[in-house]
Amino acid sequence: MTTTAHEMSTIPTVPTGAPGERLPIVASGPDSFGWWGMWGLIATEAMLFGSLLASYFYLRFRTGAGGWPPDGIHKPELVLPLVMSAILWSSSIPVHIADRAIRRGNQGLLRVGLLAGFLLGAIFLGMQLLVEYPKILTEFHPTTNAYGSLFFTITGFHGFHVVVGLLISLWTQMRARQGAFDEHRHVTVQNFAMYWHFVDVVWVLVLFTVYLSPHF
Numbered sequence: 001m002t003t004t005a006h007e008m009s010t011i012p013t014v015p016t017g018a019p020g021e022r023l024p025i026v027a028s029g030p031d032s033f034g035w036w037g038m039w040g041l042i043a044t045e046a047m048l049f050g051s052l053l054a055s056y057f058y059l060r061f062r063t064g065a066g067g068w069p070p071d072g073i074h075k076p077e078l079v080l081p082l083v084m085s086a087i088l089w090s091s092s093i094p095v096h097i098a099d100r101a102i103r104r105g106n107q108g109l110l111r112v113g114l115l116a117g118f119l120l121g122a123i124f125l126g127m128q129l130l131v132e133y134p135k136i137l138t139e140f141h142p143t144t145n146a147y148g149s150l151f152f153t154i155t156g157f158h159g160f161h162v163v164v165g166l167l168i169s170l171w172t173q174m175r176a177r178q179g180a181f182d183e184h185r186h187v188t189v190q191n192f193a194m195y196w197h198f199v200d201v202v203w204v205l206v207l208f209t210v211y212l213s214p215h216f
Contacts, residue, residue: 028187038191042198045161049202052157053209056150060213068214069147073140076211084127085207088162091120092200099193102176105183111176114189117196118169125162128155151210158206161199168192 029035060068069075098113142152172192175181181189 028184028190032187032190034187034191038194042194045198046202049154049157049205052150052154053205056154056209057213059146059150071145071147073144073147075214078211078215080127080132081207081211084124084132085203087120087127088124088203089200091117091124092197093117094120095193095196099186099189102181102186102189103183107176107179107181110181110189111173114169114173114176114192118166118173121162121166121169121196125159125166128159154206154210158199158202161202165192165196165199168195 063070094113094116096113098110098117101107101109101113136151140148140151142149169192172188175188
């Protein structure tokens with residue numbers, strides 16, 4: 001996005017050694033170290049998820065003709081995971097709106113978008129912990145076999161990332177209510193939006209691997 005001369009004149013700056021030269025004291029996007037730090041975190045977490053999903057398929061194909069899931073465990077039900085998926089994926093919409101809004105200086109829409117995304121993410125997590133897991137635990141546990149260990153490790157690891165995202169959202173919302181963000185200062189919002197979209201994209205892979213692939 002091109003910055004106009006008027007916009008540049010409104011960005012807070014500090015003087016440098018050269019007469020008349022001033023440098024910005026705020027940055028966002030690729031100009032911010034925090035932005036690159038978030039990309040580094042996402043890359044690291046992507047490799048961890050990739051290892052978990054690769055392990056799932058490796059152990060599945062090692063079972064040979066024994067069937068998957070093994071030991072008479074029923075194939076995953078799809079209705080609840082698909083409903084949960086729709087809720088989680090829809091949470092990216094208000095988060096994206098919030099991110100775009102603060103770039104225009106719209107703090108009201110920022111707060112609304114962050115709150116809506118938080119509520120949808122919390123609903124997803126609540127359904128996983130209070131509805132899905134109790135039902136599945138009646139059939140198998142993390143220690144039942146390799147399948148049970150993989151199921152709870154992969155979905156639990158993703159759920160942990162949702163929890164982290166919700167905590168970051170709460171922090172961002174608190175700072176937003178304090179008026180900490182504007183059209184120039186919003187790298188925190190950018191970083192949260194990137195992280196949340198990453199969590200939603202990973203769920204696409206988790207859904208395919210853990211819930212859909214056993215039906216193929």
